[in-house]
Amino acid sequence: MSENQDVMTALTIRLEDELFAVEASRVREILDLVPITEVPSAPSFVGGLINVRGRVVPLADLRVMFGMERPEPDEDTRIVVMEVDIDGEPTIAGILADKVHDVTDIEAASIEEAPKVGMRWRPEFVKGIGKRNGGFIIIPDMEKIFETPAGRSQAGAASEERAAS
Template sequence: MSSAPKAPMKALTLRLQDELFAVEAGSVREILDLVPITEVPNAPEFVAGLINVRGRVVPLADLRVMFGMDRPEPNQDTRIVVMEIDIDGEPTIAGILADKVHDVTDIEAASIEDAPKVGMRWRPEFIKGIGKRNGGFIIIPNLGRIFETQGARSAHLAASEERSAS
């Protein structure tokens, strides 16, 4: 019994430090040049701050924190990728910082493998899969899981601070 081949993943590729990452192109709303970032006191390090996207307050995340990477100062290539991410079943608009945005490409479903449990420098639950393209690897982060993990903690912190302030 043969099953039909899976459709390729339409992916936006972006660079964080020296690694190539891919996010689902269908969930990308827009790509922005760096905009002013409002810092949030007591927010987890992962939350770079809040940005204004067409009058809407949007949290901005720095995935480099989650992946234990250096965080160089932004430069002319730095972009903000505004996405719709499913967090705990709720579609949520969030931005992620990218050192550079490359292109939209197809990643063949057959070339995407699960993240290995050993030999990874990142927590495997934060990686949806690893694709191959042009002899290199493309990391596909599990953004829903990353944001759920961090979002629950930051929402809990905000709520407890709210209570202690009253």
């Protein structure tokens, strides 16, 4: 790759003890925690709705998809409101973040495909792994995460994959 190759401008967020990066161009705003309306019988991944400037927005918890603990919100918890493509349609959704860090550039040359083994997350939900300051940044594939069928839960998606094969 040449020196002028693309750079991903990303908002870095923390979930548990891991650093994640989402494309900054998709981020609409960052909110302090707001009241969440629970949706009965909704999947645990998108278990609530929030009001963003009079608009009803689904709130997703990436920690569910990545099999992480779900601690109680604290003073660092934020909601990142972003645009994701769901079935080709741009859709506004919120994701919970344990902490929002900064906007940074990740060189495309430093982004590698997620390994198929040795990861604690399902590799199909990881677009790539970037490197920064000697550490790793996980780049989730937001479209695949939001398009996962059957209630968007790990168990539901896993059982569907088994049934399909």
